[in-house]
Amino acid sequence: MFRSAVKLVTPWRAIMAAFLATGAVLVFFRFTRGLGSVTNLSDQTPWGMWVGFDILAGIGLAAGGFVMAAAVYVFNLKRYRPIVRMAILTALLGYIIFIVGLILEVGRPWNMWRVITNPNIHSPLYEVSLCVMAYTLVLILEFSQVFFEKFGWDRLMAVFHRLSVMLVILGALISTLHQSTLGTLFTIAPSKMYPLWYSPLLPVHFFLSCIAAGLGMVCFESFLSERFLKHPPRMDLLSRIARFMAVMLVVYFIFRIGDLAVRGVLGLAFTAGFAALLFWLENLLFAIFPIIMVFSRGLNIGRKALFVVSFSVVLGFIMHxxxxxxxxxxLVEDAGYFPSWKEFVVTACLISAGFIAAGLAVRFLPVHGEETVKSKD
Amino acid sequence: MAIKSFGLLIDVTRCIGCGACSENCKEINDLPPEIDDKLTAETWTVVREKSDGLHVRDLCRHCVEPACVASCLVAALTKTEHGPVVYDKSVCIGCRYCMVACPFQVPCFEWHSPNPRIRKCILCEPRVLEGKSTGCAEACPTEATVFGERETLVEMARARIKADPDRYHNHIYGLDEVGGTAVMFLSPVPFEDLDFNTDLVNYPLSDITWKILRQVPTIVAVGGVFLGASYWLFKRRDEVKKADQAVESGPEKEADDV
Structure with missing residues (x-):
């Protein structure tokens, strides 16, 4: 079990350790000297990199968990069973990282329990917090099957099996709600956002894009898993996932462009400037390039191509x-924000923690296995 | 009788830019005396000089239906029936969504405190409850800022424009913007010349989010039925397929399939 033959110190481990150590120091400053001591945030830029990356992108990229679980348990696509656990694990780790990130990000985390006692149902953020709590619980339950199997708790496994579909449906509903509501958050600020990104339909944009991004992440992490954990990717499954991802990207892209056209602001995308450049770079990475690649290569898409495509989707999604x-x-009112190096390091620290946790889980738990039901009926 | 809802009328034509409002605000609200050049956690109102020598105050507008109040997930910000939008730090999580939501960029955050609060003008709520005027209106030597019932102030503003149409740009800023604000402005020039946000909608911003959030029960119901039905359908298809195979391969094999 213990890796006696494996080198204990590798370059990647050293880098992650450095991030974790520096991150710990920065977290100390954040809690003793305030958010202003580690971030470049200001009254003009109240939300920055931690919200954009750790929260918005992190939650969206974890969508693979509910999509894959629904595919296997609801739509009965049994062939994906071998990767559903890994997708659920990634989602669970993503949400845990998100919650840790949130504790660092909000100013008064010790009041977070107030969400339960002081609800404001008119706040989109209330819905998001409630859903994130509920879905994290669902993910823990969904992932618990791995422990049941590991420790041979057959009775619990049987109970899980009976409840699994209910859990997965619940998880999919909760995910639909909060993934889209993360977009709703921004609909309250129409006059403060550049029209190429503001839309009263942001919840639909967020929902459609998270499905594609979640699937992109499933592919991407399979390659990471190969690189770092020597687990060969299931190209037969990944190429099919990539095809469905591309279909979702087509739906998203048509919706994105159509929405701009209907609201009469599509012209801005063809007006020379920084905004149009960002818009096209984002859409090239997230939609155009992956769609062309996947549809031109079909199911025979090679490893390298699929790796590039999934990386492009993840990057483009983060950019969105x-x-x-x-x-x-x-773009509406320049407050001159660029993340400080400390914000980058804390984010890198969270990602490193996620990597380490994923590595440990893969090493010690049957994550790459699939649910085997010892049915007696 | 209905509860009186108060507000301020700020007449830019009368403001001489003396800053007495800011000074009195500092004193009444126990804030450090240095006056910043923009709204901060410690400066709740500033007077800024614009082109043509005009002076414009910045402060919380105490919207009739505030975006910050709708956005706050724990209701730390509330609109009181007397007009002020007030803050309760004991429930605040410090998420700063109010700052994102506010169309006037008003709420400020204590960035360098380990125990940070959202800070902004509270329309001198304790004084208003005692029947007094706000500190800024009290200090104003030219009555450029007048405190009163919002309805009365609207009448006053209309009367001023009507009495002297050459002196005023024919618009009361805050009458309809984002569904109306308790703090309203009169100006000699169009409001965009004073760098006011003139792209605002004429309904509460929370209408946009509520229209979406209202759909949650529908989404849950439709989604639940869709997923439940899909599960049943695909399972059934599988069962039928298995049964067909069993029939084809003869009855003796059927037992293995279950």
Missing amino acids: RFNVAITSFH
Whole structure:
């Protein structure tokens, strides 16, 4: 079990350790000297990189968990069973990281329990917090099957099996709600956002894009898993996932462009300037390039191509969330925000923690296995 | 009788830019005396000089249906029936969504405190409850800022424009913007010349989010039925397929399939 033959110190581990150590120091400053001591945030830029990346992008990229779970358990696409656990694990880790990130991001985290006692149902953020809490619980329950199997708790496994569909449906509903509501958050600021990113239909944009991004992340992490954990990717499954991802990207892209056209602001995308450049770069990475690649290569898409495509989707998706949460505000009124190196390091620290947790889970738990039901009926 | 809802009328034509409002605000609200050049956690109102020597105050507008109040997930910000939008730090999470939502960029945050609060003008709520005027209106030597019932102030503003149409740009800023604000402005020039946000909608911003959030029960119901039906359908299809195969391969094999 213990990796006696494996080198204990590798370059990647050293880098992650450095991030974790520096991150710990920065977190100390954040809690003793305020958010202003580690971030470049200001009254003009109240939300920055931590919201854009750790929260918006992080939650969206974790959407693979509910999409894959629904595919296997609801739509009965059994062939994807071998990767559903990994998708759920990624989602669970994503949400845990998100919650940790949130504790660092909000100013008064010790009041977070007030969401339960002081609800304001008119706030989109209330819905998001409620859903994130509920869905994290669902993910823990969904992932618990791995522990049941590991420790041979057959009775619990049987109970899980009976409840699994209910859980997955619940998870999919909750995910639909909060993934889209993350977009609703921004609909309250029409006059503060650049029209290429503001839309009263942002919840639909967020929902459609998170499905594609979640699937992109499933592919991307399979390659990371190969690189770092020597687990060969299931190209037969990934190429099909990529095809469905591309279909979703087509739907998203048509909706994105159509929405701009209907609201009469599509012209801005063809007006020379920084905004149009960002818009096309985002859409090239997130939609255009992946769609062309996947549809031109079909199911025979090679490893390298699929790796590039999934990386492009993930990058483009992060860019979209950044553009909505940060850039679009600055294009209207430039408050001169750029994340400080400390914000980058804390984010890197969270990602490192996620990597380490994923690595440990893969090493010690049957994550790459699939649910085997010892049915007696 | 209905409860009186108060507000301020700020007449830019009368403001001489003396800053007495800011000074009195500092004193009444126990804020450090240095006056910043923009709204901060410690400066709740400023007077800024614009082109043509005009002076414009910036402060919380105390919207009739505030975006910050709708956005606050724990109701730390509330609109009181007397007009002020007030803040309760004991429930605030410090998420700063109010700052994102505010169309006037008013709420400020204590960026360098380990125990940070959202800070902004509270329309001198304790004084208003005692039947007094706000500190800024009290200090104003030219009555450029007048405190009163919002309805009365609207009448006053209309009367001023009507009595002297050459002196005023024919618009009361805050009458309809984002559904109306308790703090309203009169100006000699169009409001965009004073760098006011003139792209605002004439209904509460919370209408936009509520229109979406209202759909939640529908989404849950439709989504639940869709997923439940899909599950049943695909399972059934599988069962039928299995049964067909079993029939084809003969009855003796059927037992293995279950």
